[in-house]
Amino acid sequence: MGRLRWISLVWIAVIHGQILFAADNAQERILTARDLYAGLEATRVIPKGDSLVLDARNLQKTGGAGVIITDVLDLIGTGILSNEGSISDLGIQITANAEAPAHIAVEVRTGTSFFQTEATWSKWQPAIGAIIPRGRYAQFRFVLTTTDARVLPAITGAKITYQANPSVFPEAVILLEDQVQQILVSPVVFGYERPDQSDLTWLRQTFKLDEVIAGKQNEFGQLKALLDWVAKRKNKRPEMQNPDGSYPWNIRKALGEENGGTIYGHCMSYCETLISAVISLGWQARHLAIKGFRDTNHEVAEIWVNELNKWVYLDPSLDTYYADRKTGQPLSLLEMHNIYTNFVLKPGEIQRRGEDVNLSRVEALRGKHPIKCVTNDYTYGEHEKWDWEYGHGYLTAGWMQLTPRNNWQSQPEPWCRAFAEDPDGYCGFPVYIDEKTPIVESSTAVWYTRPRDLWWSLNQASFRLIRTGDDTLSVECGNSQPFFKRYLARIDGGEWKPVDSHFQWKLGIGRNQLEINVEDEFGRKGIVSKASVRLGAR
Numbered sequence: 001m002g003r004l005r006w007i008s009l010v011w012i013a014v015i016h017g018q019i020l021f022a023a024d025n026a027q028e029r030i031l032t033a034r035d036l037y038a039g040l041e042a043t044r045v046i047p048k049g050d051s052l053v054l055d056a057r058n059l060q061k062t063g064g065a066g067v068i069i070t071d072v073l074d075l076i077g078t079g080i081l082s083n084e085g086s087i088s089d090l091g092i093q094i095t096a097n098a099e100a101p102a103h104i105a106v107e108v109r110t111g112t113s114f115f116q117t118e119a120t121w122s123k124w125q126p127a128i129g130a131i132i133p134r135g136r137y138a139q140f141r142f143v144l145t146t147t148d149a150r151v152l153p154a155i156t157g158a159k160i161t162y163q164a165n166p167s168v169f170p171e172a173v174i175l176l177e178d179q180v181q182q183i184l185v186s187p188v189v190f191g192y193e194r195p196d197q198s199d200l201t202w203l204r205q206t207f208k209l210d211e212v213i214a215g216k217q218n219e220f221g222q223l224k225a226l227l228d229w230v231a232k233r234k235n236k237r238p239e240m241q242n243p244d245g246s247y248p249w250n251i252r253k254a255l256g257e258e259n260g261g262t263i264y265g266h267c268m269s270y271c272e273t274l275i276s277a278v279i280s281l282g283w284q285a286r287h288l289a290i291k292g293f294r295d296t297n298h299e300v301a302e303i304w305v306n307e308l309n310k311w312v313y314l315d316p317s318l319d320t321y322y323a324d325r326k327t328g329q330p331l332s333l334l335e336m337h338n339i340y341t342n343f344v345l346k347p348g349e350i351q352r353r354g355e356d357v358n359l360s361r362v363e364a365l366r367g368k369h370p371i372k373c374v375t376n377d378y379t380y381g382e383h384e385k386w387d388w389e390y391g392h393g394y395l396t397a398g399w400m401q402l403t404p405r406n407n408w409q410s411q412p413e414p415w416c417r418a419f420a421e422d423p424d425g426y427c428g429f430p431v432y433i434d435e436k437t438p439i440v441e442s443s444t445a446v447w448y449t450r451p452r453d454l455w456w457s458l459n460q461a462s463f464r465l466i467r468t469g470d471d472t473l474s475v476e477c478g479n480s481q482p483f484f485k486r487y488l489a490r491i492d493g494g495e496w497k498p499v500d501s502h503f504q505w506k507l508g509i510g511r512n513q514l515e516i517n518v519e520d521e522f523g524r525k526g527i528v529s530k531a532s533v534r535l536g537a538r
Helices: 033-037 056-061 198-206 209-213 219-231 267-280 333-344 359-364
Strands: 003-007 010-015 018-022 027-032 041-043 045-048 051-054 066-069 081-083 085-097 103-111 137-145 154-166 173-179 234-236 262-264 285-291 297-305 310-314 320-324 371-375 399-402 461-469 472-479 484-491 497-499 502-506 510-520 529-535
Touching: 027 033, 033 045, 033 051, 033 154, 045 066, 051 066, 051 137, 085 103, 085 137, 137 154, 198 209, 198 267, 209 219, 219 267, 219 297, 219 310, 262 267, 267 285, 267 297, 310 320, 310 333, 333 399, 461 510, 461 529, 472 484, 472 510
Parallel strands: 081 461, 234 262
Antiparallel strands: 003 010, 010 018, 027 154, 041 066, 045 051, 051 154, 066 137, 085 154, 103 137, 173 529, 285 297, 285 399, 297 310, 320 371, 461 472, 472 502, 484 497, 484 510, 510 529
């Protein structure tokens, strides 16, 4: 364990020679291992008891470090509304097991903006000695390493201490309503394609995709129309066309113009066509390879749906999506995965490879699944029914691998290898694993264990409110929108108007309401955040 020793007016934690300083009588912010695991990044570490431990599987495959990064911490307030102020005497103490040759390095950076920009934040620096913060916001990074797989570093928690000096105002501002979007950021770097990319413009115009979605009542209705359109395209299976034997990730090669559109390839080519179609019309989408019981592989798409505020699974080769049987709401692949592993597998079981694994159990569960398949009964361009309770679909939602980009048209290389390979981390693509679907392939080198890592949020507007005067709030805006262009604000139900990322909101006596939205370069709006506050008497 890291050795703790107390000295008169200050305490210090000694961890292999690192002295982490904190002032006496400082305010405290406690972060448990669970808190650290839920932060911005927790890669190559796994929960074990009340600690986070360096993942030993990582040492066997890559020898790399475990990395934990907290979300941005506001050291003056904890909600969307707080007073202005400053902090000083910042320090940190960790409770850890880091016996040699294991090691835990602790770093910090501080800033003046909640939604980070490089200009407003300091560089990462070792959290050693007295830390002079740049502003009220802080992040901590913990790097876990070892040279011996028998001695793994572990961290149980962190105690952050500081002096907070908030401003005091004679009359309170009360938060009445908080419908502010909580943006989920992932450590995965994703490459997004622009809707106006030339090949996508060709796709949209040649196949009149605007007419395909015309007249549909809502966003998901438009996406279902595109799904059905792709599923009805005739299918041809060509010889592999890339030098390594894979299908090309190019829409002009995947989709021919004859017969109203003919898809050349397999499930990957249907996914590429759907993903390219929805991107050309302003949505964002991604491709995933999945594998479930009886070693069945499949390739599917997820689309970000603003009106549902989440990713939604769509399978264009089988004209299918899945919905909660009770509510009818479309499901994401992660939701399907959790239903599959919790419904098909018994407590304590894990998914295993093998043709006959779980076969009899799946057969016995026919008609009982807490999920329903919504399909128009197309299979690779032919109108025919298929057995969703045995074939492709949610029963392949075991191991899941994300292709971390959809910009295949503007950046055709590097391409990934043949589509039919297992989701085992080929091309260094990230794989999602959990206790029921552990790593099974020796080639898997990049994996994530938290839902937020692969299911981040998009197209959201967000904001924070800092009181800077008796009747004034400073508004700082943030967003998760690809190709973001500008913020729009509406005050007290008035007109929507463009605003800067930081602006002043003048309050009147009584109830005040603020709404913030985002707009991208192509005029597409995002998901609104809203809050109401009260100044003075009711």
